[in-house]
Amino acid sequence: MKILKFGGKSLANGEGLQKVIQTIAQKYFNNEAITVVVSARGNATDELLILLKKAQANIEFKSDFEQFKTYQLEGLKANIFEEEFLILHKLFEGVSLLGDYSEKISDQVIAFGEILSAKYIAHFLNENSIKAQFTDTRQLIKTDDNFGDAQPLEGISKQNVITYFENNQDKINIVTGFIGSNLHNETTTLGRNGSNYTASLLANYLDAEEFQNYTNVDGIFTANPDLVADAKKIERLSFNEANELATFGTQILHAKTIIPLVEKNIPLRILNTFNTESNGTLITSEQTNEGIKSLSVLTNVSLINLEGRGLLGKTGVDARIFRVLAENDISVSIISQGSSERGIGLVVNSDKSAKALAGLKKEFETDFYTKDVHNISVNDTIAVISIIGQDLTNFHKSYNALIRNKITPILVNNTITGRNISLVIHQDEFKRALNVIHGEIFGVAKKVNIAIFGHGTVGGTLIEQILASAKNIETKKGIRLNIFAIANSKKVLLNKSGINHDWKIALENEVQNYSIDEVISYAKEHHLENLIAIDNTASKVFVSNYIPLAENGFDLISSNKVANTIDFESYKKLRNVLEQNQKEYLYETNVGAGLPLIDTIKLLHLSGENITKIKGVFSGTLSYLFNQFSSQDKKFSEVLQEAIDKGFTEPDPREDLNGNDVGRKLLILARELDLQNEFEEVQIQNLIPTNLRDGNASDFIQKLAELDEVYQNIKDKQEPNHVLRYIGELSGDLQQEKGNLEVKLISVPATSSLGSLRGSDSIFEIYTESYGEQPIVIQGAGAGASVTARGVFGDILRLTNKN
Template sequence: MKILKFGGKSLANKEGLEKVIQIIAQKYFSNEAVVVVVSARSNATNELIDLLDKAQKGVNYNAELEAFKIYQNNGLSNTIFTDEFSQLDKLLEGVSLLGDFSSRIKDQVVAIGELISAKYLSYLLNEKSIKANFVDARNLIKTDNNFGNAQPLDTISKKNVITFFNNQPEGVNIVTGFIASTVNGETTTLGRNGSNYTASLLANYLDAQEFQNYTHVDGIFTANPELVTNARKIEKLSFNEANELANFGANILHAKTIIPLVEKNIPLRILNTFNPDNQGTLITAEQTDEGIKSLSILNNVSLLNLEGRGLLGKTGVDARIFRVMGDNNISVSIISQGSSERGIGIVVETEKATKALIELEKEFENDFYTKDVNRISANDNISVISIIGQDLSTFHKPYTALIKNKIVPILFNNTTTGRNISLVINKTDLKRALNVIHGEIFGVSKKINIAVFGHGLVGGTLINQILNSTSAIEKRKKIELNVFAIANSKKIVFNNNGIGDNWKSEIETNGISYEVQDVIKYAIENNLENLIAIDNTASKDFVENYIALIENGFDLVSSNKVANTLSYDFYKTLRSAIDKNQKNYLYETNVGAGLPLIDTIKLLHLSGENITKIKGVFSGSLSYLFNTFSKEKKDFSSVLKEAVDKGYTEPDPREDLCGNDVARKVLILARELDLQNEFEEIKIDNLIPEHLQTISQNEFFERIDEFNSVYQNIKENQEPNHVLRYIGELSGDLQKEKGVLEVKLVSVSENSALGQLKGSDSLFEIYTESYGERPIVIQGAGAGASVTARGVFGDILRLAEKN
């Protein structure tokens, strides 16, 4: 014999009921011996409780009551629920008159849901020529009189069940779950998820072959799939593991369900009513491999905090707390005590938190007068995440991941086995915290949520690079790059599931005006984890948003040089915010585009290497300009026009020629060496003749030939076999607060490293104390949207692997 149990969602009107009937019919016509246990249909239990509450408050409940009856009757021309509806009417009327109800009355009201469910399913099966019998479990399972959470009396209940089923009529017996009665016949209920408990008891008493629990999901998952989209189904669990899951809030199991099955070694299989071909999750006595099995959650719980100096080292405090809880039938799921806080925290069900608070205040009344206890408070805005199978030796990984995502647990607790850890967190952080922990411990793809600001040449190229590489990176690195926002200076488009290849048209047609605070709000409301903001603008104004982004959980990647070249005070303030919030700010492309220059200098400096000088060609644009002009017999203006046409310079090339861009790059390197230079202190050789510096862009291009005589003269007055290079140089005593920063046009031997540069390559020479006169040389492509975007992409991937 097998025990089949169907939950409320499985028994909902239309598809649910149809699937349940198909499953039972298949087993019936295959001559399988089954007993069916049912919960109340759909949301019936909650609706009945709402009706009770309205009746108690004197609120008119007739419309809700009629809606309940219509749904449960489901179009039957002649109702088969006359007795149940009549009893419900009388009970609600009595509560309305009295303005109150007891636990005894509540059990009588909510029991009607299961009675209707079992009656209706029996009726439908008989209509389909499947012989079915309605069985009221109140006649079989007897309990104590603890209404709302009654405990079965095993001896008498077992005798009743065996006697009934030894003389059972032909057909499928449809048994009410959740409800029972006292020996005096008063209706009781078995507590949360009690229908599972009913089925488990029947399986035990009848020595069933298997207990099949049909739900609306494919089995037990590594986390709630409604909250964690990439949760994986668990194929097998042991009874011990299932019991831990139940104790720590797994909704699919009742904490008491496992014990009757363990006693008789009866397998429990969790199945999906709506996907009956799936094999579900099998739970047996057989031990599975060690390791983390699942994340379960406790909602509807509250944290009670006792705080006071006198609690430190005082004996008997815990005993007093638990005595209060025991005397008032309040279960404590977690207790945590910290000497440094001089406090004790306990987690209880929210519906009992007020009672617990009142009784604790009574118990510790004298301690308030002696100042041993300062306050007792309740926090209802919490949830508990339990990591089943988590070993303390590796707990640092999910914990660190939470901290990086600005989720700070209020407290944590581990079991005596050291194999399960529970975290109390703010309820608003629940979904994000689940996804962060799940991604960290189960090796599934870690989701990195990216907001891109600026989609010009570099930004647009980067977006396309990310979209084109997402699948390969997820397969190779188990990192899912999800671009949830793309913005320009005026409009933004959002999609928490990822923006696709048509992002340009999306911004044009669906883009909305925004402030950066809207991006932060969107990330919070959609519980997005592992956040990265990408700044591909050149905006000084946008840099002002960096600290707000950091404080709200974003790491930063930037090709925008501004933030690192504003005042030294801002530079330090930004670094302080990064350290305080434990975030990262990467900007490798600020100086060398795709070349690993900043990382190299950071590593040398961190290792204690004394860097004595850095010089080189910092601008790919100006590298192309002078490499070409020095070697070819062309006018300076014609080479400059070529550089503009090929996209090597800004649209107005004076932004490159003025030397400010190179100066900013030199300043960035200086600050990486902890130098406190300001931009105004850099000596810059402006390449633009003074009379061309302030005219309009159009007029500048009309008069561009005026460069020719100036630079032809410089070129011709060089020493033989020399070429022109526009370089940045950091020198002086770099162990002091400030160095000497210069940007200048120089003539170098064509046989030197600088002299041999070609095309738009950049070259950097790093002189150190250890290397002496033989510098470390880094050379490569120094310009181009593709190269710069690829450098930004590299920073993103570095952050993704850190998160």
């Protein structure tokens, strides 16, 4: 025989009820021996409790009761519940008159959820030519007098069940779950997960072949699919693993459900009423492969903290604590104990926390007076995440992932078996924490949530590059790049599921004005993990957002050079904040666009290599300008106009020619060597004659010819076979606090590494003590939106690999 149990959602009116009938009918006509255990249909139990509370408060309940009756009778041709509805009405009227009710009355009322359900199914099956009969477990399962959470009396219950089923084998028995009766025939209920418990008891007593538990999900998952979109179904579990899952909060199971099945080695299969194609999760005595099985969550729990220096070394303190809890019928799910400063943390159900607090304060009243205890408090805003199958050997991976995402557990607890770890987390962080741990453990694609600020030439190119490459990166690297925010100075587009190729239109339709706090709040509200903020602006103002972003869990990537060239005090403050919050800040494109320059310098410096000088052509625009001017017989204004026409320069070419951009880049490299120079200390040769520095861009462009004589004279005065290059140079004793930073136009041999530069390439020479006069040379495309965007993209991938 197989025991089938159907939950309340499966039995709800509509599709669920139809699927249940179809499943029973199919097994019946296949001549399978089955017994069916049912929960209350839909939300019947909750609705009965609401009616009971309304009656207690003398609030009008009759209209709600009529709605309840209508729902329970839907699909039936006649009222088969007249007796049950009459009893319920009398009970509600009695409670209304008394203004109160006991656990005994509560059990009697809510038991009707299962009674109505079982009678309904039995009646419906018979109307469809399937022989079935209503079986009331109040006549079979005998319990103690603990109303609300009664315990079965095994001997008498087992004999009742065996005798009943021996005499009733010709029909399908539709059995009420959740309920029983005491030896005085008073209705009792079996507590949480009681219908599953009823089914597992019947399976045990009747030596069933299998217990099939039909729910509204495909089985047991690596995490609750409602909380973790990437959760995967677990095909097989052992009873021990299932028991751990049940103990630590998995809703489908309860620990007491497992025990009767273990005794008789009866397999349990979790199935989906609504998906007959799924084979569910099979739970047997066979041990599965070791490893982490699932993440479970306990909510509606509270943390009781007892602290006191004076209790250190005193015996009997723990006994006093647990005696108080036992006297108040309070179960403890997690215990954490400190020794250096005596303290104990206890996790209990939230509905018991006030009672626990009051009891402990009374017990330790004298200890407060002697100051042995200085605090007993309760924290109701917590949740517990348990990692089933986790041992301490690689727990650091999950823990580090939490810390990277600015989630700090309140306490960590390891079970005696060493195979399960529980984390007490702030309640407002547990969903994000669950996703972070799940992504770290189960090898699903790690989701990286990206906010992009600035969508101009570089930013827009980067967005399209990410969207075009996202699927390939997920397949090859297991990294899911999710752009959840795109913003400019006025508008922001937010989408937790990811922004797609129509982002320009969508952003245009957004309302103007936003603050960085809105982006931060959105990420928190939607529990987004592995956050990266990318600054593709050139804004001095936006840099002020770096610190709040880092403090709220964002790693930073920037093509904006401002943050690395602000005053040294602000520069160090940002670095301190990043360090304190364990956040990364990458900016490879600040110098050399997509060239691996900054990383190379960082590695050399970190390894202890003494860098003695850095020299190079830092500007792709000025590289093109002087490469063309030096190699061609053209006027300087003609070459500059070509650069303007090709879009190589800024809209105002003076922003390139004044040398400030090269100066900022040089300062960035100096600070990578821990030099404390300020931008004002960079000696910059401005390429714009004094008389052309004022006025607007169009006026300047009209006067380009005035540059020709100046630069032709410079070109003519060179030695033979020399060319002009506009360079940045860092020199001096670079082991001191400050170096010498110069930006200048020089003449170099055409055959030198600087002189052989072509097109708009950049080149950098890094001189070190070890390499002597032979510099490390890094050369390549140093400008262009595509190259810069690709460099930022590289920083994204570099950052995800670090994480």
